[in-house]
Structure formats: C-alpha cells, structure tokens
Amino acid sequence: MTETVLEIDGVSKSFGDNKANDAISMTLARGEIVALLGENGAGKTTLMSILFGHYMPDEGCIRFSGADLPPGRPRAAIHAGIGMVHQHFSLAPNLTVLENVMTGTEKLWSLRSEAGRARAKLKALAERFGLAVDPDARLGDLSVGEQQRVEILKALYNDARILILDEPTAVLTNLEAETLFGTLKEMARQGLSLIFISHKLDEVMAAADRVVVLRGGKVVAERRAAETSKAELAELMVGHRVARPIREAHERGEPVLEAAAVSVRIDGVDRLKEVSFRLHAGEILGIIGVSGNGQAALASLLSGTLARSSGDILLYGEAIGNLSVADTVASGIGRIPEDRTREGAIGEMAVWENAVLERIDEPRFSRRGLVDRAAAIAFAETIVRDFDVRGGGARTRTRLLSGGNMQKLILGRNLAERPRILIAAQPARGLDEGAVAAVHARILEARKAGTAVLLISEDLDEVIGLADRIQAIVGGRLSPPVSADEVDARALGLMMAGAWKKEAA
Amino acid sequence: MRFERREHRPLALIILTPPLAIAAALVLSGLLIATAGAPVMEAYWRILVGAFGSRLSATETLTRATPLMLTGLAAAVAFRARVWNIGGEGQFYLGAIATAAVGSQLLAGAPGYLSIPLLLLSGAVAGMILLIMPLWLRLRFSVDEVVTSLLLNFVAVLVVSMLIDGPLKDPLAFGWPQSQSVADAAMLPKLVARSRLHWGFAIALVLAFVVHFVQSRTVFGLKSRAAGLSPEGAVFAGVPLARTLFLVACLSGGLAGLAGAVEVLGVKGYVTTDLSPGFGYSGIVVAMLAGLHPLGVVLAALFTATMFVGADGMSRALKIPTYIADVTVALSLITMLVAVFFAQYRIRR
Numbered sequence: 001m002t003e004t005v006l007e008i009d010g011v012s013k014s015f016g017d018n019k020a021n022d023a024i025s026m027t028l029a030r031g032e033i034v035a036l037l038g039e040n041g042a043g044k045t046t047l048m049s050i051l052f053g054h055y056m057p058d059e060g061c062i063r064f065s066g067a068d069l070p071p072g073r074p075r076a077a078i079h080a081g082i083g084m085v086h087q088h089f090s091l092a093p094n095l096t097v098l099e100n101v102m103t104g105t106e107k108l109w110s111l112r113s114e115a116g117r118a119r120a121k122l123k124a125l126a127e128r129f130g131l132a133v134d135p136d137a138r139l140g141d142l143s144v145g146e147q148q149r150v151e152i153l154k155a156l157y158n159d160a161r162i163l164i165l166d167e168p169t170a171v172l173t174n175l176e177a178e179t180l181f182g183t184l185k186e187m188a189r190q191g192l193s194l195i196f197i198s199h200k201l202d203e204v205m206a207a208a209d210r211v212v213v214l215r216g217g218k219v220v221a222e223r224r225a226a227e228t229s230k231a232e233l234a235e236l237m238v239g240h241r242v243a244r245p246i247r248e249a250h251e252r253g254e255p256v257l258e259a260a261a262v263s264v265r266i267d268g269v270d271r272l273k274e275v276s277f278r279l280h281a282g283e284i285l286g287i288i289g290v291s292g293n294g295q296a297a298l299a300s301l302l303s304g305t306l307a308r309s310s311g312d313i314l315l316y317g318e319a320i321g322n323l324s325v326a327d328t329v330a331s332g333i334g335r336i337p338e339d340r341t342r343e344g345a346i347g348e349m350a351v352w353e354n355a356v357l358e359r360i361d362e363p364r365f366s367r368r369g370l371v372d373r374a375a376a377i378a379f380a381e382t383i384v385r386d387f388d389v390r391g392g393g394a395r396t397r398t399r400l401l402s403g404g405n406m407q408k409l410i411l412g413r414n415l416a417e418r419p420r421i422l423i424a425a426q427p428a429r430g431l432d433e434g435a436v437a438a439v440h441a442r443i444l445e446a447r448k449a450g451t452a453v454l455l456i457s458e459d460l461d462e463v464i465g466l467a468d469r470i471q472a473i474v475g476g477r478l479s480p481p482v483s484a485d486e487v488d489a490r491a492l493g494l495m496m497a498g499a500w501k502k503e504a505a
Numbered sequence: 506m507r508f509e510r511r512e513h514r515p516l517a518l519i520i521l522t523p524p525l526a527i528a529a530a531l532v533l534s535g536l537l538i539a540t541a542g543a544p545v546m547e548a549y550w551r552i553l554v555g556a557f558g559s560r561l562s563a564t565e566t567l568t569r570a571t572p573l574m575l576t577g578l579a580a581a582v583a584f585r586a587r588v589w590n591i592g593g594e595g596q597f598y599l600g601a602i603a604t605a606a607v608g609s610q611l612l613a614g615a616p617g618y619l620s621i622p623l624l625l626l627s628g629a630v631a632g633m634i635l636l637i638m639p640l641w642l643r644l645r646f647s648v649d650e651v652v653t654s655l656l657l658n659f660v661a662v663l664v665v666s667m668l669i670d671g672p673l674k675d676p677l678a679f680g681w682p683q684s685q686s687v688a689d690a691a692m693l694p695k696l697v698a699r700s701r702l703h704w705g706f707a708i709a710l711v712l713a714f715v716v717h718f719v720q721s722r723t724v725f726g727l728k729s730r731a732a733g734l735s736p737e738g739a740v741f742a743g744v745p746l747a748r749t750l751f752l753v754a755c756l757s758g759g760l761a762g763l764a765g766a767v768e769v770l771g772v773k774g775y776v777t778t779d780l781s782p783g784f785g786y787s788g789i790v791v792a793m794l795a796g797l798h799p800l801g802v803v804l805a806a807l808f809t810a811t812m813f814v815g816a817d818g819m820s821r822a823l824k825i826p827t828y829i830a831d832v833t834v835a836l837s838l839i840t841m842l843v844a845v846f847f848a849q850y851r852i853r854r
Contacts, residue, residue: 304743358741
C-alpha cells in the first residue's frame with residue numbers, strides 16, 4: 001500500500017441554494033495521477049479551489065500527510081506543497097520566465113536578489129522533468145504550451161509535491177497535450193502526486209491511474225483507469241447513456257458558397273493562401289486542422305469581420321465583394337464564433353440583448369433608432385424555449401449562463417432564422433458531453449433542412465461524426481476535399497500534417 | 506478574510522450603495538470637523554441651512570448643481586462605453602471660451618432666440634472637438650485616452666488664458682484677464698427672479714432624461730454599451746466600433762462643453778480662468794456617485810453642490826475652513842468606490 005499524501009474528507013460548499021460540493025471525499029497517493037472527471041458545473045473547480053484555499057469549505061476538512069490543512073489560506077496550501085496550474089495562467093506577460101517563476105518567493109525587504117540561485121534551481125528542475133524553457137525569454141513571446149510549462153515550473157519551484165491542473169489541455173493542441181501527459185507521467189514516476197481536472201474522456205483514459213467522477217457536486221464513482229472504459233465513464237459522468245448523433249445519408253443541393261484562390265494578408269503575414277472550397281446546400285463541409293493554421297482567419301473572413309486581399313467568393317452563384325457583418329447576416333449566413341465569451345456573447349449584457357444585437361438594425365427589432373424591446377425579448381424567449389437554454393430567461397445577464405447554455409443561445413439566434421449557410425467555428429469546444437450532443441443534433445437538423453454548414457473544428461471525432469466532406473487547413477492552405485466515408489482518423493491525421501502538399505508537388 | 510464575487514446583485518443593494526457611501530463620507534469628515542474643535546452635528550446642520558435655508562441659498566445650490574449635472578452626464582456617458590474621458594475640465598473651458606468668443610464677436614447683435622441656441626451649440630461643438638482628438642489617437646494608435654484627455658485640460662486652460670489676455674481681452678476690465686462679454690440678449694433668462702438660478706438648470710435636467718432615454722431605449726445606446734463592454738463582441742455583432750465610440754465622444758465632449766456654455770450664458774456672461782472651481786473633475790465624482798446612471802447624476806450633482814454651497818455658510822458660522830466641502834466630496838468618491846466593490850463582492854471568513 002502506497003502512502004496517502006492527501007485526503008479530502010466530507011467537503012461541502014454551497015453558493016446560495018446551489019450545493020456545488022456535497023460531502024466529497026477522496027484520497028491521493030504518492031506518485032499517483034488522479035483525474036477528476038465531470039461535466040461543466042459538476043463542482044470540480046470548486047473542489048480544487050477549496051483544496052488550494054481560495055474558498056472556505058462549509059463542512060469537512062483536508063488532510064495533508066495526515067495533518068489538517070488550515071482552510072481558506074492559499075499561502076498555507078503553497079507552504080504545504082500544493083501547487084496549482086490554472087486554466088487561465090496567473091503569469092505576467094511582460095516579465096521573463098525566471099522573473100515569473102521567482103515572483104512571490106523573494107522576501108520583500110531583502111536587498112539582494114536571489115536570481116543566481118533561482119536560475120540554477122530552475123535549470124535543475126527543467127532538466128529533471130524534461131520541461132525545456134529559456135529562463136530569459138519574455139513570457140509574452142512564448143506559445144501557450146510553453147507558458148503552461150512555466151506555470152508548472154513555478155509550482156515545482158515552490159517545492160510542490162502535489163500538483164493540481166485545472167483543465168490543462170483546454171488551451172493546448174493535440175501534440176502539446178501529448179507532450180504534457182508525458183511530463184505528468186514522468187513527474188508521477190519521480191514521486192509527485194497529481195490531480196488533473198478534465199471533462200475529456202480520451203485524456204483521462206490516456207493519462208490517469210485513477211478516475212474520480214463528479215456529478216452534481218457528489219462523487220458518483222471511482223475507477224482505476226485500467227479497469228474502466230470511455231463508455232462507462234461517459235455514462236457515469238452524465239448519469240445516463242449519451243450517444244453523439246451521427247449524420248444520416250442525405251442528398252446535397254446546389255453550391256451556395258464558393259471560394260476560389262482566396263488569400264488574406266494581415267500586416268504582411270499571409271493568414272490564408274489561395275484557399276478554395278465549394279459548399280453545397282444540405283451538406284456539412286468539415287475543415288480540420290491543428291489550431292493556429294488559419295482557422296480564425298477563415299472564420300472571420302466568412303463572418304464578415306475580415307476582408308480578403310485577393311481571390312473570388314461566389315455567394316448563391318454570384319460574385320461578391322467583401323461583405324460587412326450586416327450584409328453577411330442579411331444574406332442568410334449564420335455565424336458561430338470560435339470564442340463564445342469573447343466574440344459570441346457579451347457577458348454583462350442581458351440574454352435578449354445578445355440575441356438581437358447582430359440584427360438590431362432590422363425593422364422588426366428597431367424603428368427610427370428606437371429598440372423594440374418587446375419584440376426583442378419575445379425573440380429571445382423563443383430561443384430560450386426552442387433551444388432549451390437553461391439557467392435563466394431573456395433578462396438574465398448572459399455571464400450567468402454556463403458555457404453550454406451560452407452556446408445554445410448563440411446557436412439558437414442563428415438557427416431560429418433558418419440560415420441558408422452556417423459558419424460554425426469550434427461549435428462544441430469546451431462543452432460537456434450532454435451539451436455537445438445537443439449542439440451536434442441541432443447542426444444535423446439544420447443540414448437536413450437544407451442549410452449548408454461549414455464546420456471548422458480541431459476535434460476529429462466531431463468532424464468524422466458530422467461532416468460529409470472534409471478539407472484540412474495547414475499553414476493557411478486548404479487541402480482538396482475528401483469524402484468522409486472514405487477516410488479514417490489516420491488518413492485525417494496525415495492530412496492535418498500536410499501530406500497532400502507533397503502529392504501536389 | 507476572503508472576497509467572493511456576487512453572482513446576483515440585489516436591487517436594494519444597488520440603490521442603497523450611494524447613500525451608504527455618502528453617509529460613510531460624512532462620518533469620516535465628521536472626524537475632521539471634531540478634530541478642528543467644532544460640534545459635528547451642528548456643522549452638518551449649518552451645511553444644510555447654508556445650502557437650503559433661504560430662497561437665496563437654495564437657488565444658489567441649484568445654480569451650482571447645473572454645470573455639475575452636465576459634466577457628470579459627460580463623464581457618465583463616456584464611462585458607460587469605456588471611453589475614459591478625464592478631460593471634462595478642459596472641455597468645459599473650451600466650451601465656455603467658444604461661447605464667449607462667438608457671442609461677443611459674431612452674434613453680438615443677434616436676438617436671443619437666435620443667439621442662445623447657436624451659442625449653446627458652439628460651446629458643445631468646442632467640447633466635442635477637444636475629446637475627439639484623444640479618441641482618434643486611441644483608435645488609430647492605441648494611445649490611452651486617460652492620459653491624453655487629462656493633459657489636454659491644461660492645454661485648454663492655457664489656451665483660454667492666452668485668449669482672454671490677448672485677442673478676446675475685455676478692454677473695460679481694468680487690466681484683469683477677462684474675456685469680452687456676450688450680449689445681454691444672449692444671456693439665459695432667470696428661472697427664479699432676483700436670483701442667479703437660470704434656465705440652464707432646466708436644460709441640464711431635461712438632458713439627464715434625454716440621455717437616460719438614449720441609453721436605455723435607442724439602438725445607439727445598446728451599441729455603445731456593447732462597444733464599451735466588449736469591443737470584440739461588438740465587432741462580431743456588426744457594431745461599427747470607431748463610429749460608435751466617435752458618437753459617444755461627441756455626446757460626452759458636447760455635454761461638458763455645454764456645461765461651459767451654460768455657465769457663461771447663465772451666470773457670468775464672460776470667461777475668466779476661475780470660471781470653474783473644478784467642475785470637470787467634480788463631474789467624474791458625480792458620475793461615479795451616480796453609478797453612471799443619468800438620473801442618478803442629478804441627485805449626485807445636488808449632493809455635491811449642497812456640500813460646496815453649504816460649506817460656505819458653515820465656515821462663516823463655525824470658523825472651519827471651507828475645504829471641508831472638498832474633503833467630504835473627495836471622501837465620498839473614495840467611499841463610493843469601496844461601496845461599489847462591496848456591492849460586487851461579498852466577504853467570507
């Protein structure tokens with residue numbers, strides 16, 4: 001029996017009437033990786049915030065190596081050897097890696113800097129765990145994956161023996177995620193204990209020794225990773241069987257949106273290079289690729305927020321110039337942006353305001369510059385009802401909705417208008433399984449009704465499940481399309497690596 | 506002790522925040538009054554009497570509240586859209602001098618029904634121009650408008666002193682730097698006879714309602730709020746960011762410039778460099794006290810004016826410096842900021 005380093009004993013925490021954590025108990029052994037699995041809102045982050053001392057538990061206690069940890073004191077948690085890697089990094093972009101790591105460790109009154117010793121320690125840690133990083137690089141210049149490495153190093157620098165990672169892969173590419181899991185396993189091998197929070201089944205199965213499943217604030221199951229399956233975990237997590245809907249065979253119609261050799265150049269950098277595609281009514285065209293390969297530019301171009309530098313775009317068979325957002329919306333193009341909290345909705349505004357903002361100049365929502373509130377609220381209420389938006393009504397502040405419900409709102413304001421074309425960028429990113437299934441079902445429904453869907457996604461399962469045809473985006477270029485029925489995940493992986501380019505050459 | 510963000514803010518809390526903040530500020534300045542050796546309760550009573558005790562003092566308080574309402578509205582509309590206009594003082598002065606210049610040079614002989622609207626407009630336009638410059642710098646070069654609009658205050662005041670000591674100097678002012686006066690026909694009529702209270706007060710009051718209507722009911726209000734809350738979200742929804750912020754700057758700068766015009770046409774008729782005892786800066790306090798709500802601005806301006814006017818009376822009666830009014834108003838800004846923080850967060854132990 002390995003030694004238990006951390007014991008969470010009957011921890012409860014309520015926010016108002018909402019019991020975020022309900023008598024949660026779990027343990028963590030030395031050298032073990034435990035995955036905390038649960039849907040958004042299951043109470044994972046609350047539990048970890050209690051563990052790290054950001055929140056006070058209402059009941060229960062936390063024991064670290066057998067001794068009680070004083071609640072509500074992050075300093076005590078750090079001192080005891082608990083390190084936290086946040087989803088949104090708590091690093092300063094204008095400082096160097098070394099300065100970031102040292103922040104908070106030096107005595108305020110000391111006149112001498114410990115930079116020399118710190119540099120040596122950082123170097124030793126980086127080598128020991130294979131976390132290569134340049135200590136003098138400015139943090140803002142690093143990629144997201146490298147920044148995360150710095151965040152981990154910072155925790156290790158503070159002599160962490162337990163590391164908590166909050167959705168560590170949410171911001172990483174698949175390749176970076178694999179590297180991360182290699183690092184985590186190495187750390188566990190060397191005697192560190194790790195808890196990582198996730199709602200992705202694949203990575204839980206790949207990286208964890210043990211899985212603790214949370215649902216509705218309670219621990220519903222605990223499994224050894226070797227003795228369970230993705231299907232079982234999915235069921236435990238959601239509480240019932242969920243199957244992502246799969247497309248059925250369906251006749252596609254006329255081409256409605258065509259791009260021929262379209263390029264986008266921003267500040268001298270080519271974001272899209274001679275991109276061509278043809279999107280038909282009633283089909284889903286999947287654009288796959290590792291993030292940062294031009295997806296954002298493609299989505300913005302078709303959403304009306306970015307102008308092309310060259311090339312032709314045909315909408316419903318007619319050549320068009322650069323469309324504004326208003327023109328885009330007016331011509332029946334629905335848009336789901338990649339980042340729902342930054343672009344898709346404005347958190348501090350009411351649900352109804354977010355529902356109508358992109359259509360506010362239409363006569364049904366405003367007359368002579370005056371907002372028709374009644375009509376706007378009625379429109380929002382229809383969306384809330386028809387698209388099953390939970391957690392609030394038309395007048396709720398949008399920030400209070402969960403990610404899944406916010407996405408349903410965004411999807412709803414587009415689909416309620418029966419768009420002829422839907423540009424969907426990462427429509428299910430960051431959503432839990434139940435919400436993913438709901439979003440997918442809606443997109444398939446739209447396809448059946450004849451909407452042409454351009455699905456930009458990094459999630460292979462999503463693209464394989466939904467798309468009729470698939471093109472890969474690599475370095476701003478699009479591959480020729482392949483039929484989804486003729487490819488498997490391996491072939492798609494090669495496409496995402498740019499294999500078609502060699503054939504063409 | 507820890508702070509947790511409140512997910513739901515009860516309405517009562519939002520409404521009670523400003524009065525509580527003002528009460529706290531009064532308690533704190535009460536300590537200072539006590540230190541100065543005067544009876545605290547009597548001092549506050551004297552302030553109230555000084556501000557509202559007679560017909561003269563009451564009209565004087567309302568007169569003082571008029572420019573504060575306008576500069577407060579200017580700050581509130583800008584801050585709502587996250588345009589950090591700290592340049593109300595400069596816009597006030599530029600509005601005032603434009604009014605005096607046009608009124609004394611171009612429209613000296615025009616009848617009131619023609620010159621008053623035109624002069625108010627020229628003041629507003631001058632204020633707009635002064636705020637459009639920092640906004641353009643922000644949109645074009647990402648220059649922080651907090652710094653530029655603030656620094657333009659000093660530029661504006663220096664331009665005004667140059668003008669009133671030069672081309673616009675009143676030759677009949679015994680050598681004092683003072684601008685020429687606008688024609689008597691262009692002066693705003695009095696609201697109450699034999700007092701200084703003029704129609705500017707009514708204009709400011711009406712404008713508060715107009716601004717409230719614009720913000721809550723119009724497409725422009727919705728778009729400017731979106732632009733302020735989330736530029737990316739607004740752009741994605743098709744809100745023309747530059748145009749919207751430009752209009753916000755016109756509204757904000759225009760209101761502050763109008764404050765200057767109203768003060769010239771309502772009270773003095775000419776411009777000196779002490780026309781404003783910091784109306785532009787106090788407007789920021791007024792807007793914050795009001796929680797950036799246009800109708801709240803009216804109440805906050807009344808409170809501020811009460812303190813300033815009442816402190817004179819108190820000072821005469823109790824021999825306490827009138828600075829206590831400045832201190833109380835400044836403290837109320839601090840307590841308001843603290844109160845707003847506690848309205849948004851709760852304490853957990």
